[in-house]
Amino acid sequence: SIRRQRQMCIRDRMSDVRWPMSDVRCPMSDVQMPSIEGMNMLKEDIGHRTSDIGPKDRPRTSDIGPLLSIDGLRKTFTLHERGMTLSAVVGCSFDVHPGTLTALVGPSGAGKSSVLSCIFRTYRPSAGRIMLTTSDGPVDLASADDRAVLRLRTAHLAFVTQFLRCLPRQPALAVVAEPALLALGKDAAQERAASLLEHLGVPGHLWSLPPATFSGGEKQRVNLARGFCAGAPLLLLDEPTASLDPVSRERVVELISRTRDAGTAIVAVFHDADLVRRLADHTVYLEAAPC
Numbered sequence: 001s002i003r004r005q006r007q008m009c010i011r012d013r014m015s016d017v018r019w020p021m022s023d024v025r026c027p028m029s030d031v032q033m034p035s036i037e038g039m040n041m042l043k044e045d046i047g048h049r050t051s052d053i054g055p056k057d058r059p060r061t062s063d064i065g066p067l068l069s070i071d072g073l074r075k076t077f078t079l080h081e082r083g084m085t086l087s088a089v090v091g092c093s094f095d096v097h098p099g100t101l102t103a104l105v106g107p108s109g110a111g112k113s114s115v116l117s118c119i120f121r122t123y124r125p126s127a128g129r130i131m132l133t134t135s136d137g138p139v140d141l142a143s144a145d146d147r148a149v150l151r152l153r154t155a156h157l158a159f160v161t162q163f164l165r166c167l168p169r170q171p172a173l174a175v176v177a178e179p180a181l182l183a184l185g186k187d188a189a190q191e192r193a194a195s196l197l198e199h200l201g202v203p204g205h206l207w208s209l210p211p212a213t214f215s216g217g218e219k220q221r222v223n224l225a226r227g228f229c230a231g232a233p234l235l236l237l238d239e240p241t242a243s244l245d246p247v248s249r250e251r252v253v254e255l256i257s258r259t260r261d262a263g264t265a266i267v268a269v270f271h272d273a274d275l276v277r278r279l280a281d282h283t284v285y286l287e288a289a290p291c
Contacts, residue, residue, distance in 0.1 A: 066095035066133070067234055067265040068119070073128035073142075075114050088114040092128070094284045098233070101256070101266040103280035105273075110286040112269040113162075116236045118142070119267065120159045121149045132156060132234065154182065159236040160227035164211055164219045172214070172222050173197070173207040179230035189229070196225035200251055216243045224252060228259060235259065237268035241275065253278065 075089040089111040096102045104112040117123040119130055121141055130141040134156055141149065158179065166175045176193035177186070184192065197207060200221040206214065211222045220243045227235060240256070241249045256279060260266050270276050276283060 064098055067098050068096040068133070068267070069129075069131040070094055070115075070119070071129045071131075073115065073118060073130065074126045075111065075118055075123055076126045089118065089125075089286075092284070092286065094282070096234070096265045096267055096282075098265050099260060099263045100281040101260050101268060101279050102282045102284060103276045104267065104269045104284050104286060105271075105276055106286035107288055108271075110288045112286055113238050115286070116159065116238055116267065116269060119234075120153070120157060120236055122159075156232055157234050157236070158227045158230040158232035160224055160238060160240055162238050162242065164223040164226075166211060166226075168212060169210050171208045172202065172211050175211060176222060176225040176229050179226060179232075183231065192231075193225065193229050196229055196255075197222070199255060200225055201248055217245060217248060220244060221248060221252075224255070228255060233263075233265060235264050235266045237266060239269050239271060241272065 071093050073089055073092040074087070077086045077088060078084070079086065092111070092115055094102060104115055106112060114123060118125045119141060121144070125142040128142060131138050132141055132152065134152070139148065139152065141152070144152070164175075173190060173193055176197060177189040180189035180192055183189075194207070198204070202218060202221050202225070206218065211219050214222065220240075224240055227237070237256070241252050244252060253275065256266065256268070260279075260281075268279070270280075
C-alpha cells in the first residue's frame with residue numbers, strides 16, 4: 001500500500017520533506033503528455049544536455065553570471081526494509097541566468113520534480129552543489145542549514161508545486177498575498193495579489209473564500225498567483241499548466257513570459273513540447289535513472 005511504501009522511505013532532516021513522486025497519483029486527464037514522436041523531436045532539438053531554443057530577439061543576460069549553478073546533483077531514496085536504494089536524480093548540472101527560463105524535460109520518472117525539490121530544499125540532495133547567488137554572496141543550498149534555507153525562501157526563492165498547500169479557512173486573496181507581506185506590507189501585497197488573480201481569471205466573488213472549496217483548475221491558478229506574487233529572483237514551476245483549460249493556459253504563458261522578461265530566473269518542468277519551444281531559453285533533458 002501507499003502508506004507502507006512511505007514507511008519504508010528514509011526521511012531527510014528537514015521536517016517538511018515530501019515523499020518520492022512515485023508515491024503521488026493524479027488523474028492522467030490532468031497531465032499534458034506529448035506524443036512519443038513529439039518528445040523524440042524535442043530531444044533532437046535540445047541535444048544531449050542543453051541548448052538555446054528561446055526567442056532570439058530578446059536580449060540575453062548570460063554576461064551577468066548565473067543566479068543558480070547546479071553541479072553534479074544527485075538524489076537517492078533508501079528503502080531500508082527491502083535493502084534498496086532508488087536513484088531519483090543522477091549527475092544533473094546546469095546554470096540559470098537572470099531573465100531566462102530553463103526548462104527541465106524528459107520522460108515521467110526522470111527526476112524533474114525532484115530537481116526542483118532539491119533546489120527548494122524540500123529534498124536534501126544526496127550529492128552535488130546548488131549554488132545560489134544572493135546579496136550576501138553565494139550560498140550552497142545543498143549543504144545550507146535549515147534556518148538559512150528558510151531565510152532564503154523568504155527573500156530569494158518561490159516554488160509553484162503541482163498541488164496547492166495552504167492553511168485551511170484562509171481566503172484566497174490572503175493565500176496569494178502572504179508571500180509578499182514582509183516585502184510590501186498588507187495593502188500593497190493584497191493589491192498585487194488581486195491583480196494576479198484577475199489576470200489569471202479567478203472570479204472576484206471567490207477571493208474571499210478558502211481555496212479548498214475551488215475546482216482543480218481554480219486551485220492551480222491560485223497556486224500560480226501565490227508563487228508569482230512573491231516577486232522572488234528565482235521562480236520554480238512544476239508543470240504550471242497541467243490542469244488548466246486553453247484560455248487559462250495562455251494567460252499563464254503570458255504571465256511567465258512577462259515575469260521572465262522583467263529579469264526573474266525561472267526553472268520550469270514541462271511535459272508540453274509546444275510550451276518548451278515557446279518559452280524556454282535553455283533546456284535540460286533528464287534521462288530516467290537506471291534501476
